[in-house]
Amino acid sequence: MPKRAKKPPEDRVERMLVEYREKLPVYENFAKACKELIERLLTAKGVRVHSVTCRAKTLDSLKGKLAREEKQCEALDEVADLAGIRIITYFSDDVDSIGRMIEREFTVISDRSTDKREALDPDRFGYLSVHYVCRVPRRRTRLLEYAGYSGYVCEIQVRSILQHAWAEIEHDLGYKAEQAIPRQIRRRFSRLAGLLETGDEQFMVIRDELAAYASEVKRDIAQKPREVLLDKVSLATFIAQDTTVQAVDEQLAQAVEAKLIALPDQLTERYAERLRSVGMHTIEDVRAALVQRDSVIVRQYQRRARGKKRETLSRGMSVFQLWQVLLAEKGDPAQIIAAFEKTGVRFSTDPGEIALEIINAVREASAEEARARRKRSDEA
Numbered sequence: 001m002p003k004r005a006k007k008p009p010e011d012r013v014e015r016m017l018v019e020y021r022e023k024l025p026v027y028e029n030f031a032k033a034c035k036e037l038i039e040r041l042l043t044a045k046g047v048r049v050h051s052v053t054c055r056a057k058t059l060d061s062l063k064g065k066l067a068r069e070e071k072q073c074e075a076l077d078e079v080a081d082l083a084g085i086r087i088i089t090y091f092s093d094d095v096d097s098i099g100r101m102i103e104r105e106f107t108v109i110s111d112r113s114t115d116k117r118e119a120l121d122p123d124r125f126g127y128l129s130v131h132y133v134c135r136v137p138r139r140r141t142r143l144l145e146y147a148g149y150s151g152y153v154c155e156i157q158v159r160s161i162l163q164h165a166w167a168e169i170e171h172d173l174g175y176k177a178e179q180a181i182p183r184q185i186r187r188r189f190s191r192l193a194g195l196l197e198t199g200d201e202q203f204m205v206i207r208d209e210l211a212a213y214a215s216e217v218k219r220d221i222a223q224k225p226r227e228v229l230l231d232k233v234s235l236a237t238f239i240a241q242d243t244t245v246q247a248v249d250e251q252l253a254q255a256v257e258a259k260l261i262a263l264p265d266q267l268t269e270r271y272a273e274r275l276r277s278v279g280m281h282t283i284e285d286v287r288a289a290l291v292q293r294d295s296v297i298v299r300q301y302q303r304r305a306r307g308k309k310r311e312t313l314s315r316g317m318s319v320f321q322l323w324q325v326l327l328a329e330k331g332d333p334a335q336i337i338a339a340f341e342k343t344g345v346r347f348s349t350d351p352g353e354i355a356l357e358i359i360n361a362v363r364e365a366s367a368e369e370a371r372a373r374r375k376r377s378d379e380a
Contacts, residue, residue: 056082131156135154199315329362
């Protein structure tokens with residue numbers, strides 16, 4: 001029986017392009033659905049990543065891929081990356097943990113998936129990601145949300161942010177193969193790849209050391225607060241566990257009928273900077289100043305907030321008010337204005353009026369607290 005003649009390449013390419021043109025909207029929706037699923041999975045597992053992006057392959061890109069001799073696909077479903085997802089992590093060890101998640105949550109086609117890190121010879125330069133070719137598992141295609149994607153394939157790439165930087169710059173330079181790079185430049189490429197790999201490793205070391213420091217700070221604040229320097233991590237821990245902070249925060253929230261919410265990460269750093277600017281250097285400095293002025297902090301805030309309401313108030317507002325009280329005790333409006341401007345506090349009205357309002361509120365609150373103390377002493 002004579003062998004069937006193969007269709008000319010141009011016929012094969014045109015047939016697949018026509019089919020893909022019809023299915024392109026489905027692949028676009030498929031890529032988006034996979035992206036949203038991955039984002040939900042990452043959120044549920046508490047994994048922070050730099051980005052998750054998706055795309056469906058363009059017709060021009062598919063045409064170029066099919067025309068290349070090494071890509072002799074005969075059917076559209078043989079093309080792995082018509083729907084593509086890219087996950088960029090902050091740390092290189094997250095690439096593997098996310099890979100394990102993908103293997104659990106998707107049906108991975110192992111003989112079409114590649115860990116391009118392992119494909120690289122140790123004595124050659126390069127910085128590559130992990131590619132998973134996947135289908136949505138049957139248990140999900142039974143759901144209405146994924147019912148239309150049974151049998152569809154997507155490619156999920158996972159790489160660290162430094163791996164991504166290498167790939168993007170390498171692509172922009174236009175030299176993806178080592179043989180294409182002039183000999184005199186290859187050594188520089190290799191050295192740069194080594195630096196990026198070292199950078200990935202050092203970022204993980206720093207992350208782990210910060211986590212260890214945060215754990216140690218909890219103990220040190222309880223046992224030796226005079227030795228705990230004031231910084232973002234130590235202040236966040238102090239705000240979270242100190243009973244005086246919690247009590248003052250509650251009273252401040254009651255004054256404006258607000259709900260207390262978690263302190264945003266960026267505010268913690270600003271609060272630490274502001275407290276250092278008024279002479280607070282250790283957690284013990286902050287604790288002692290807060291205990292000494294807790295009633296004044298609450299009273300001056302109640303005076304200034306009278307008649308006002310807020311929906312929410314961040315935990316740690318007590319230390320922000322402590323900073324203002326310490327400034328006000330110096331009695332110089334210009335100093336308050338300068339301190340506010342230096343630390344990025346914005347004024348809703350005239351800065352001079354606000355500064356005087358703070359100073360007067362603190363003076364009146366201090367006098368009121370002094371009278372209350374004398375009364376308690378007399379009664380005792």
